[in-house]
Amino acid sequence: MASKNKRVAVIGGGVAGIASMVALKEEGGFDIACFEKTDNFGGTWCYREESVIGVASIMPTTHLVTSKELSAISNFPPRKECSNFMRHDQVYEYIQEYAKLQDVLKYIQFNSKVTEVKKTDDYEETGRWIVTVKNTVTREITNSVYDGVMVAIGHVNRPNIPSYPGQDLFKGNLFHSHSLKEVDPYKNKTIIVVGMGCSGLDAAIETSNVAKQVYLSARNGAFVVDRVGINGIPYDYDMLRPYLYQLMDIFPTKFISWCFETGYLDKQYNHNLYPVVPKQHLLARDPSVTSNFSAKLINGAVIQKPGIQSFTEDGVVFEGETEVTKADVVIMATGYTWKFPFLEEDVLVREENRIDLYKCVFPIHLKHPTIAIVGFFLPFGPGIPPGELQCRWVAQVFAGKCKLPSRKIMLEHTRRRYEANVARYGPSEKVSIKVDFIQYCDEIAVEFGAKPNLLKYFLTDIHLFSKIMFGPSLAYQYRLQGPHPWDGAREAIMTSEERMLYPLARRESNVRENMLKILFRKALSALLF
């Protein structure tokens, strides 16, 4: 007998693809097919020796820039033994354990590249899609009809390389950071890294371990945040707390930025002491998270430089300088552009720089909410928890348990986010998809009833309330209520600190700081330093 289930195609077998399959499976009533163009799952976190355009690339030394508890999946806390900023292979293992536990790997068809997704002839009535898949090994092409499509292909995989006057003249080695793997080939070389985002800093720090000299060139500068927070714990465990984020709803972002810059960042690394001072305030640009950057600057292994004015055969001239700075290698850590090559033009409508996706997920101009883009956003904070919430929301919408508002409301909402983002960050290619971590998680959770009822916990479970409100913002809170709650959610929230402290001492920690002690230490440090 034919299945009465809805057929859903998931495109991409990275974290977002896996979270999509889990959400569909736990909701039930779906036949799932996942297409992954490579021969493995895990996307970004599946390390590959070669870098391929269209597939995210990491270095052998890549670690998370967001800590394990803040990056966790809502019903799967990382093991206490895992380091806080897991290395790529630990992240891969974590994803693998989760996918195996949820038994979703069986849905993935590897070496299967989706080449086209288009509306069926009866789309107006049914909202269905034809998905064309090419087997990259046998070259076989297949077409199948699906009731729903979840697009989870990532967006940090198509290098953006700017062009400077004279760039063609340069005789050295010039490439994008997407292709940077081992640093041995750069031993005793002079290197210019362009761009001061996370990958630019990683490239500069890693190559400077072997290079003769590294120059880090940036036009606008960036605020650099060290993985180690001022209390010796992960910076995000300390900072990403709802009560702190709520200040953003009360005070102007410039004022909040100033407070963080002077009270927190400048104590780690005083940006004003170096030649490239950030031109925007902290909350107007993604912070660049790394480790040891200030040590590299202070020992001269990395020298900051302004933007590049022009190239010569053997180097570059930086803005405001007349002399050529010679270089053997130029690494462009200049970000990524985005593309969904298999989608019809009216799916991802882009007006000037505004991408019309409701809450960064549902295309607004389509008649049916039967296609969703997941993981296509730039969070000010970790990416996995909001991505997983998106997948859970989509499963509810596909199941017909959640309705989207009218097109007019969705457009208005998207326009407002876009305008607020342009005012805060300035115009850019991906400005529409920038979101604040805590606010965005809450916003998506509200859509399907998974946002915890704080008033209820305030009245019935004050310990849990204070952990949610004053502690780090953990994804487990979105499994306390709503569809598919998890019995272990409260316990996971209450024991998160133990899992964060464990890998520091490699044993159960006896450090239990109370709020008063923390406040006293903060007051003392404000007074003395």
Ligand SMILES: Cc1cc2nc3c(=O)[nH]c(=O)nc-3n(C[C@H](O)[C@H](O)[C@H](O)COP(=O)(O)OP(=O)(O)OC[C@H]3O[C@@H](n4cnc5c(N)ncnc54)[C@H](O)[C@@H]3O)c2cc1C
């Ligand atoms: C160096 C680096 C460091 C990062 N650090 C962090 C961090 O610390 N914290 C954090 O939260 N995030 C971080 N990220 C962001 C990271 O992208 C997310 O954590 C997450 O892995 C994104 O998952 P995804 O599934 O959306 O995309 P991806 O991991 O990119 O997976 C997409 C998958 O889709 C497949 N695919 C693409 N096109 C097709 C097609 N046409 N047909 C079939 N399959 C296709 C790809 O092969 C890939 O497997 C980092 C990213 C990079 C590059």
